[in-house]
Amino acid sequence: MTTYGGYSRTTYGAAGGGDDGGGFFGGSQGGSQAAKPVNDESLRPVTVKQIIDAEQAFGSDGPFRIDGVDVTQVTFVGMVRQINPQTTNITYRLDDGTGIMEVKLWLDPDKQDSESRAAFTEEQYVRVWGRLKSFGNKRHVGAHVIKPVADFNEVNYHLLEAAYVHLFFTKGGLALGGEGGNAAGGGGGNEGGMFVDSNDAFLRNASAAAKKVYQYLNQSEESNEGVNSHNIARDTGLSFQDVTAAAEELLGHGKIYTTLDDETFAILQGF
Structure with missing residues (x-):
């Protein structure tokens, strides 16, 4: 459960998908990863604009900050505008009405079935859970899980x-x-x-x-x-x-x- 003051909500019951080095949805975490404060790994609901506007200290290696708070794990909802499948990952361009963000879902090399490949179509709404990343001064979300939105609400x-x-x-x-x-x-x-x-x-x-x-x-x-x-x-x-x-x-x-x-x-x- 993630709690913000008097407001609390349970985390989403998603599972599976690429991990992008996240480890948020299970598995062991050793070394410095396990020593991180709990707040550093809290799941934050955001818009794409918040991701684009997020501050990042120390270049591409520093933590992201939204509203003055360090953020690593995020979830957002958007429409699939473009799909670019590759050998090791699938890159989605998602539009939530506030901006467009690339989402990379890394593929498990041991799983080559249909579920590991592009399971979504353009113009479809999906929800993403993942970790904020920056590479070459370009931001993206490394997805742990992507699920289709069944209800527009x-x-x-x-x-x-x-x-x-x-x-x-x-x-x-x-x-x-x-x-x-x-x-x-x-x-x-x-x-x-x-x-x-x-x-x-x-x-x-x-x-x-x-x-x-x-x-x-x-x-x-x-x-x-x-x-x-x-x-x-x-x-x-x-x-x-x-x-x-x-x-x-x-x-x-x-x-x-x-x-x-x-x-x-x-x-x-x-x-």
Whole structure:
């Protein structure tokens, strides 16, 4: 389990794949590798942009730092843009919407079956677990494991998780703006205080249309698939254009998220 202050989550139950010298998912670790502090090997959810922007001291041999914290093991989700199979490894170019990153999956020479070869296709979403690497001033992720994304909600979930951890390290997990108990959303713990806007503070300053759409979605009994903009307009009496503008406002403040498509929305629970 990886823990960030009051926020904790279990690590993903993945197994198999190339190790790229990582050893994170099992096996013995001897010498200086085993002596590393636990935090140095914590698994960090990130975006590609965070990898690109990560600081690295001492050239290509120094540790990577994101939000002022050393990071080696990462996980991210992206779409396969290009596949380059070679004798010893497969290089994937993955796009997560914030940037493009190369991911190298090293092949086990003792396993030449189909599972060791390119198991994914272009335009497919996958999740990667691996170690940050730099070679010749070019960064990549040495993959321990790559798994297909079976549910697109995992893409949205990962981006939210990466934002959550980023805010913990940059904001300290404390409520901002003096909102006190309201900033925690009445739910206890620090989780609600990770974001600048409490619901009360946001609703005081939001447009009338945004308030109406937010309240409608908050009271909706629809499934996790959310509610389409046309249905929101029909039920609230707003025009479709007003609903679209309200949705953009709510998305910008992290109050809702898109589900099935760009016109279907659901409340981001707990924030």
